[in-house]
Amino acid sequence: MGAIQAPQLSLAALAPLLFVFAAAAVGVLVEAFAPRRVRHPVQVAVALVGMVGAFASTLLLAGSQEVTAGRALAVDGAALFLQATIAGLGALSVLLFAERSLDPAGSAFVASAAVPAGSVRDAELATSARVQTEVYPLASFAVGGMMLFTAANDLLIMFVALEVLSLPLYLMSGLARRRRLLSQEAAVKYFLLGAFASAFFLYGLALVYGATGSVQLADIRTAAGAGGTDTLLVLGLGLLMVGLMFKASVAPFHTWTPDVYQGAPTPVTAFMAAATKVAAFGAVLRLLYVAFGTADWTWRPLVYGLAIVSMVVGAVLGLTQTDVKRMLAYSSIAHAGFLLTGVIGLANDGSGPGLAATMFYLLTYGLTTLGAFAVITLVRDGDGEATHLSQWAGLAQRSPLTAGLMTFFLLALAGIPLTSGFTGKFVVFRAAIEVGAWPLVVVAVLTSAVAAFFYLRLVVLMYFSDPAPDGPTVGVAGLPTTVVLAVTAAATLVLGIVPGPLLDLAQSAAVLVG
Amino acid sequence: MSGFPWLLAMIVVPAVGSAAVAALPRGRELLAKQVALGVSLLVLVLAGLATVAFDTGGPRFQLTTSVSWIADFGVSFALGVDGIALVMLLLIGVLVPVVLLASWADTMPANRSMRSYVAWLLLLEAMMVGVFAATDVFLFYVFFEAMLVPMYFLIGSYGGPRRQYAAMKFFLYSLFGGLIMLAAVIGLYVVSSSQLGRGTFAFDALRQLDIDPGVQKLLFLGFFLAFAIKAPLVPFHTWLPDSGAEAPIGGAVLLVGVLDKVGTFGFLRYCLPLFPDAARELAPWVLVLAVVGILYAALLAMGQSDMKRLVSYTSIAHFGFIALGIFAFTTEAATGAVLYMVNHGIATGLLFLVVGMLIGRGGSRQIRDYGGVAAKAPLLAGALLIAGLASLSLPGTNSFVSELLVLIGSFPTRPVFAILATAGMILAALYILLMYQRTMQGPPRGVLFAGDEEPAAGPAPAVPAGTSVGATAVLDAPARARTRRVQDLSGRELAVVAPLIALIVVLGVYPQPLIDLVQPAVAATMGDIGSDPGGITPIHPGSEGTN
Numbered sequence A: 001m002g003a004i005q006a007p008q009l010s011l012a013a014l015a016p017l018l019f020v021f022a023a024a025a026v027g028v029l030v031e032a033f034a035p036r037r038v039r040h041p042v043q044v045a046v047a048l049v050g051m052v053g054a055f056a057s058t059l060l061l062a063g064s065q066e067v068t069a070g071r072a073l074a075v076d077g078a079a080l081f082l083q084a085t086i087a088g089l090g091a092l093s094v095l096l097f098a099e100r101s102l103d104p105a106g107s108a109f110v111a112s113a114a115v116p117a118g119s120v121r122d123a124e125l126a127t128s129a130r131v132q133t134e135v136y137p138l139a140s141f142a143v144g145g146m147m148l149f150t151a152a153n154d155l156l157i158m159f160v161a162l163e164v165l166s167l168p169l170y171l172m173s174g175l176a177r178r179r180r181l182l183s184q185e186a187a188v189k190y191f192l193l194g195a196f197a198s199a200f201f202l203y204g205l206a207l208v209y210g211a212t213g214s215v216q217l218a219d220i221r222t223a224a225g226a227g228g229t230d231t232l233l234v235l236g237l238g239l240l241m242v243g244l245m246f247k248a249s250v251a252p253f254h255t256w257t258p259d260v261y262q263g264a265p266t267p268v269t270a271f272m273a274a275a276t277k278v279a280a281f282g283a284v285l286r287l288l289y290v291a292f293g294t295a296d297w298t299w300r301p302l303v304y305g306l307a308i309v310s311m312v313v314g315a316v317l318g319l320t321q322t323d324v325k326r327m328l329a330y331s332s333i334a335h336a337g338f339l340l341t342g343v344i345g346l347a348n349d350g351s352g353p354g355l356a357a358t359m360f361y362l363l364t365y366g367l368t369t370l371g372a373f374a375v376i377t378l379v380r381d382g383d384g385e386a387t388h389l390s391q392w393a394g395l396a397q398r399s400p401l402t403a404g405l406m407t408f409f410l411l412a413l414a415g416i417p418l419t420s421g422f423t424g425k426f427v428v429f430r431a432a433i434e435v436g437a438w439p440l441v442v443v444a445v446l447t448s449a450v451a452a453f454f455y456l457r458l459v460v461l462m463y464f465s466d467p468a469p470d471g472p473t474v475g476v477a478g479l480p481t482t483v484v485l486a487v488t489a490a491a492t493l494v495l496g497i498v499p500g501p502l503l504d505l506a507q508s509a510a511v512l513v514g
Numbered sequence B: 001m002s003g004f005p006w007l008l009a010m011i012v013v014p015a016v017g018s019a020a021v022a023a024l025p026r027g028r029e030l031l032a033k034q035v036a037l038g039v040s041l042l043v044l045v046l047a048g049l050a051t052v053a054f055d056t057g058g059p060r061f062q063l064t065t066s067v068s069w070i071a072d073f074g075v076s077f078a079l080g081v082d083g084i085a086l087v088m089l090l091l092i093g094v095l096v097p098v099v100l101l102a103s104w105a106d107t108m109p110a111n112r113s114m115r116s117y118v119a120w121l122l123l124l125e126a127m128m129v130g131v132f133a134a135t136d137v138f139l140f141y142v143f144f145e146a147m148l149v150p151m152y153f154l155i156g157s158y159g160g161p162r163r164q165y166a167a168m169k170f171f172l173y174s175l176f177g178g179l180i181m182l183a184a185v186i187g188l189y190v191v192s193s194s195q196l197g198r199g200t201f202a203f204d205a206l207r208q209l210d211i212d213p214g215v216q217k218l219l220f221l222g223f224f225l226a227f228a229i230k231a232p233l234v235p236f237h238t239w240l241p242d243s244g245a246e247a248p249i250g251g252a253v254l255l256v257g258v259l260d261k262v263g264t265f266g267f268l269r270y271c272l273p274l275f276p277d278a279a280r281e282l283a284p285w286v287l288v289l290a291v292v293g294i295l296y297a298a299l300l301a302m303g304q305s306d307m308k309r310l311v312s313y314t315s316i317a318h319f320g321f322i323a324l325g326i327f328a329f330t331t332e333a334a335t336g337a338v339l340y341m342v343n344h345g346i347a348t349g350l351l352f353l354v355v356g357m358l359i360g361r362g363g364s365r366q367i368r369d370y371g372g373v374a375a376k377a378p379l380l381a382g383a384l385l386i387a388g389l390a391s392l393s394l395p396g397t398n399s400f401v402s403e404l405l406v407l408i409g410s411f412p413t414r415p416v417f418a419i420l421a422t423a424g425m426i427l428a429a430l431y432i433l434l435m436y437q438r439t440m441q442g443p444p445r446g447v448l449f450a451g452d453e454e455p456a457a458g459p460a461p462a463v464p465a466g467t468s469v470g471a472t473a474v475l476d477a478p479a480r481a482r483t484r485r486v487q488d489l490s491g492r493e494l495a496v497v498a499p500l501i502a503l504i505v506v507l508g509v510y511p512q513p514l515i516d517l518v519q520p521a522v523a524a525t526m527g528d529i530g531s532d533p534g535g536i537t538p539i540h541p542g543s544e545g546t547n
Helices: A015-033 A036-061 A077-097 A120-127 A135-151 A155-173 A180-212 A217-227 A231-247 A256-263 A266-291 A300-319 A324-343 A354-378 A400-414 A420-434 A438-464 A479-497 A500-509 B006-023 B029-053 B083-102 B114-133 B137-146 B148-158 B163-196 B203-207 B213-230 B239-246 B249-259 B261-274 B276-302 B307-327 B331-362 B378-391 B398-410 B415-440 B447-452 B478-485 B491-509 B512-529 B541-546
Strands: A066-068 A073-075 A379-381 B062-070 B075-081
Touching: A015 A036, A015 A077, A015 A135, A036 A077, A036 A135, A073 A077, A073 A135, A077 A135, A077 A266, A077 A354, A077 A479, A077 A500, A135 A155, A135 A266, A155 A180, A155 A231, A155 A266, A180 A217, A180 A231, A180 A256, A217 A266, A231 A266, A231 A300, A256 A266, A256 A324, A266 A324, A266 A354, A300 A324, A300 A438, A324 A354, A324 A420, A324 A438, A354 A379, A354 A400, A354 A420, A354 A479, A354 A500, A400 A420, A400 A438, A400 A479, A420 A438, A420 A479, A420 B163, A438 B148, A438 B163, A500 B062, B006 B029, B006 B062, B006 B075, B006 B083, B006 B114, B029 B062, B029 B083, B029 B114, B075 B083, B075 B114, B075 B137, B083 B114, B083 B249, B083 B261, B083 B331, B083 B491, B083 B512, B114 B137, B114 B148, B114 B249, B114 B261, B137 B148, B137 B163, B137 B261, B148 B163, B148 B249, B163 B203, B163 B213, B163 B239, B203 B261, B213 B261, B213 B276, B239 B249, B239 B307, B249 B261, B249 B307, B249 B331, B261 B276, B261 B307, B261 B331, B261 B512, B276 B307, B276 B415, B276 B512, B307 B331, B307 B398, B307 B415, B331 B378, B331 B398, B331 B447, B331 B491, B331 B512, B378 B398, B378 B415, B378 B491, B398 B415, B398 B491
Parallel strands: none
Antiparallel strands: A066 A073, B062 B075
């Protein structure tokens, strides 16, 4: 029996991950030992340092391509691009968490999430000035898991990363200060369905291992290429996809999305909608392109079908929503379908614009949707955020700036030119057409038109309806939210008008090593 | 002088003007209007100078500017005009100041300001210039879609009672067509990258492609659908009567006068030269739609009781004529179609404006609420008559020249369609004259003279006082309104109608300069499609017109 060989670790290549996980660990210690008075600013600072540090180190690593940690992690262009995206979106989300001037009690999060909803103690908590700060280390862990997810070159690491990113998210969903019952329901629902999806993933992993004798993506590729169509492998791939599609909220694995998006505290919803989507699609791209990206493997019909179902379900069910957050949840499902349209764009020889297109779309969608949810945190009435559509009537007259920003984000989500949403749609549609998937693109444009209807309905309400006399007020955003709004709006505009540099970057980063 | 980027200036000036107006402090309504009018007049001057700089014997696209925009896709910010685009720019240059002047005294709906209204108008102008001046298909698409946003707000914020519905319908129809076109644009790009080795959106390069017939048909349909919704051809027309009726008058003039011309312009610029085989093969079907549109829309126009809806339906009939001229594939007919695009913008623009002035006085859009207005307001009646006669293509008015060219030009190749279309002219006379007769002639009656009658016989109950009928009128005080109601055209209103009436007459009598400007571009387009360019026979329709 030989001694266990310690795997070769390239610490420099892991710097982004180390930054975030270190921040998370420090955050836990701060939570335990720092006095209550300084806890909030310190936690915010620690989380921001971790994420900004991770972002900066991905920039420094740009161009590197290596497989490290016993071939478990691939640090390549795609991983770094997506890690930078996740870290950036994570930092913006932390700013949203840190906003203290909107809720009269000083935070969007409840101090003690375990108290039964509706109890006397719960009523006290709603207005109590006590602020718990565990959301910051949780967010750091989630971001770390997401970044690991996009770099996992090994199905086991991918599974570990999936759990690391999911568990904090389940908790964070239950932290809303207002509408506790909805929030707790969201957390439980997300946890149960998420655990179910994880089990699917794990079962798929086992089958793939059984078929190929390895959990390494590169080995699977070799074995799959040699074996042709192997029932175990097909089944395994299908089950792995179920697990990943669940996280990416692709229909028909989307049922948790509206409830969780609605119930979770809005800053957390923003974080989930933006960053989780990036991470999940990062893993999908790596799994499909690295392990199954050969001509012998026809996962394309599967993705084709999922894309259509997701776009149709998201767009059509989005029409019937009366809650802004649920509406954006269905929008997120439809956008997952558009993203899959980009994923299709892989030619049989392994080349193709799909990877760069999908990564670009992830970035634009993440920024825009984060901005849209940030606007939602501003519109409030006495009972917290006013998310019912009817409460947004005539908002443009109360607050032209807020309504203007929301309109801009909605137009971007609808894919109107001169916004980043259009550029994103353009690149993914082009990727699909280049490999001949034009029927899919036709479905995509039709569903875009349907989806535009519900985005516009909100615009109609804000601009063309008269405000209700007891309508919500628009809170005065503090510095953190203002920064988030400014960054996301500027990015949405700039990526719509001069997307060239970032497209180049995505193009040069579109490298996957196995 | 030829080095000056005229086209870029025509986009930048109104865009900057729009931002400047929007940035004015609340309450500076008059200043906003003055700035906007100045900006729009400056654009008109620029359009005029660009026309002077344009050489009719020169290359196809002139006054070109090209800057690489998104190098990855081969997109460039490329502007340039041929004769067809140039006359459309001139039309925009004329209509926007007229519309601003016409909206000068409009009462805005509650909580809306004149400042934002004129800011949207100027932004719309910038977009409209861009859509006609783009020579890069991607850039064209960007303007094509972005143009929807200002129009959407113009209809939705400043329109009539059903403005929300109309704005939504307008936006969704256009967006639907636009997205289908987006798929075709990308398809075209992919074809270009497989044939040229490097994808491009430059119109001149795309024209050289040799596209497989099956693919060509799909791409043609993708573009065609977007333009047929925009133009609009029957059966894609149902959004226009709603938008035309609910939009504020200024918005309606630009919508029908210019925005919808993007559709017919798109047929000529993109559908024919880029997909000549598909265009030839599918032309009979398009002609069927065109002629059905001419007759069907004319019949519907006769049945309308709402004046703005009526004018909208007449436009649908006219768009049928334009499509007929374009898809007849002769230089005469297509030249006629381009002239028609300009003349229709002027004639229908005037018709909308005068109808708007009438509605502004009476507060109702219903024909039955008016009668005998000519007795009290002869100038108003006269302006309406001239606009109507131009709209029904009476010889001597500008529309006659274009309609005649379309019919003469299409007869040799498509006699059946030309004959059927001619019947549309008769229907046009009916719906226009019936409206004139009912509102202007006979004994004075209706809302304008309500004070002279018993209250019981007063205004039609369908339109309660105080109903907003577009930006033009909110008459919440009947007593105050009555004193203003029967006034004839004011000096400002005369200044609105005079230039358009002058153009109707001048272009009706002497259209040759316009034909000279347009004809080389049309001949080049017909050359692209491979039909016999024929060569236009010397036409002096002016002499025919005045006979």
